[in-house]
Amino acid sequence: MKKESFVSIAELSKDKILYLLEMSKEFEKTPNRKILDGKIVATLFFEPSTRTRLSFETAANRLGARVIGFTDPKATSSSKGETLKDTVLMVSNYADIIVMRHYLEGAPKYASEKAPVPIINAGDGANQHPSQTMLDLYSIQKTQGTLENLNIFLVGDLKYGRTVHSLLMAMRHFNPTFHFIAPDELKMPEEYKLYCKKNNIRYVEHTEFTDQIIADADILYMTRIQKERFTDLMEYEHVKNSYVLRNAMLANTRSNLRVLHPLPRVNEIDHDVDSNPKACYFQQALNGVYVRQAIICDTLGLSLETIKD
Amino acid sequence: MHTKQELQVAALENGTVIDHIPCENLFTVVSLLQLEKMHSNITIGFNLDSKVLGKKGIIKIANKIFSDDEINRIAVVAPNVKLNIIDNYQVIEKKWVELPDELLGIVKCNNPKCITNNEPMPTKFHVINHKECLVKCHYCEKEQTREEITIL
Numbered sequence: 326m327k328k329e330s331f332v333s334i335a336e337l338s339k340d341k342i343l344y345l346l347e348m349s350k351e352f353e354k355t356p357n358r359k360i361l362d363g364k365i366v367a368t369l370f371f372e373p374s375t376r377t378r379l380s381f382e383t384a385a386n387r388l389g390a391r392v393i394g395f396t397d398p399k400a401t402s403s404s405k406g407e408t409l410k411d412t413v414l415m416v417s418n419y420a421d422i423i424v425m426r427h428y429l430e431g432a433p434k435y436a437s438e439k440a441p442v443p444i445i446n447a448g449d450g451a452n453q454h455p456s457q458t459m460l461d462l463y464s465i466q467k468t469q470g471t472l473e474n475l476n477i478f479l480v481g482d483l484k485y486g487r488t489v490h491s492l493l494m495a496m497r498h499f500n501p502t503f504h505f506i507a508p509d510e511l512k513m514p515e516e517y518k519l520y521c522k523k524n525n526i527r528y529v530e531h532t533e534f535t536d537q538i539i540a541d542a543d544i545l546y547m548t549r550i551q552k553e554r555f556t557d558l559m560e561y562e563h564v565k566n567s568y569v570l571r572n573a574m575l576a577n578t579r580s581n582l583r584v585l586h587p588l589p590r591v592n593e594i595d596h597d598v599d600s601n602p603k604a605c606y607f608q609q610a611l612n613g614v615y616v617r618q619a620i621i622c623d624t625l626g627l628s629l630e631t632i633k634d
Numbered sequence: 635m636h637t638k639q640e641l642q643v644a645a646l647e648n649g650t651v652i653d654h655i656p657c658e659n660l661f662t663v664v665s666l667l668q669l670e671k672m673h674s675n676i677t678i679g680f681n682l683d684s685k686v687l688g689k690k691g692i693i694k695i696a697n698k699i700f701s702d703d704e705i706n707r708i709a710v711v712a713p714n715v716k717l718n719i720i721d722n723y724q725v726i727e728k729k730w731v732e733l734p735d736e737l738l739g740i741v742k743c744n745n746p747k748c749i750t751n752n753e754p755m756p757t758k759f760h761v762i763n764h765k766e767c768l769v770k771c772h773y774c775e776k777e778q779t780r781e782e783i784t785i786l
Contacts (some may be wrong), residue, residue, distance in 0.1 A: 429753075430748050430773070434773050435750075
């Protein structure tokens with residue numbers, strides 16, 4: 326059994342992504358499988374993130390593993406000045422695998438070099454959140470039947486939005502066409518547009534968010550516009566209300582269109598969208614559990630065949 | 635045959651001459667090569683006339699030949715440096731420094747939220763573009779250009 330950490334989406338090959346999605350599908354069919362009986366999963370959250378932690382802990386519990394960990398770094402020895410390396414080495418004595426959320430970028434990568442047990446990155450600052458990307462890919466594949474040749478519309482905060490950047494990078498294997506819809510203040514950074522050019526990913530930029538623009542979308546990926554990103558609060562108020570998806574806007578969209586959102590949302594998706602069959606964001610969050618079951622098993626060296634048996 | 639410029643600093647019998655060092659980076663090069671810890675006879679020339687650079691720095695180290703790993707550390711600050719290996723007053727080999735694929739413990743990450751700036755650990759950078767000296771932090775994955783690079 327080869328144990329391998331899961332820290333960055335950039336490291337994953339197309340085959341590996343498809344393999345993990347295949348494995349996730351197995352867990353969707355039968356979520357409760359006690360294949361990790363006797364294993365201990367540590368969830369080290371150096372920064373609070375309730376929904377990510379609940380999702381990982383649900384995944385571990387459904388696999389029959391026990392969970393240890395902390396949710397508040399203030400109560401841990403890192404607040405006493407313990408190095409990350411020491412914390413990770415100590416926890417490796419107790420757990421078979423470590424799920425780590427950290428406010429410092431690169432912390433999981435460093436931990437994976439030091440720890441004798443595999444590390445799963447549950448988000449490191451503005452850098453990576455690869456399990457979120459995997460669940461986005463799973464949701465896209467599940468709702469569209471494929472990941473290939475799709476029109477993907479990213480809306481909202483494309484400047485600071487870590488999820489949209491990772492999704493963009495992961496989709497490079499699947500010949501997508503992206504549409505970036507964002508206010509000038511929050512447009513897709515140059516480095517990602519350069520990334521698109523280098524990887525032959527087509528993209529179109531818009532500042533208007535209207536029903537005509539989204540008419541040929543397969544996926545509408547909404548993100549939250551965060552108040553703290555703006556220096557001018559008047560500007561925020563204006564922008565906030567011009568990137569809101571309402572049910573009426575979906576009337577003339579494609580029948581296969583699905584709306585995704587990494588959650589939590591504030592007002593960028595009106596509540597009247599929730600009952601539309603095209604709204605997929607709560608299902609998307611549930612998909613996160615299956616995907617994380619697959620990631621935990623894969624990092625512990627369990628293969629798809631073992632799971633199917 | 636000696637040129638006029640080489641004669642600005644006394645000739646070396648055996649060892650290494652590091653030539654064409656940009657003046658502003660001369661002392662960084664001295665520090666990167668840890669010359670202060672060496673016991674050999676070392677001549678450091680500063681603000682010497684140069685046709686190419688206007689002014690240049692030069693370092694002559696007696697009885698020392700650097701390995702590629704040692705010498706390539708300086709490529710970040712002094713990319714066009716020329717090395718002359720001297721044996722019995724004769725240049726027996728000429729080399730140009732080359733930026734290695736990886737920079738270990740040389741460059742500081744400019745991202746204050748990078749783990750390398752918050753944990754006692756060496757930095758590690760991958761060289762993405764050798765020509766433009768574009769480097770990427772192994773840990774936080776942020777890129778830096780030559781102009782943004784700070785030496786540790």
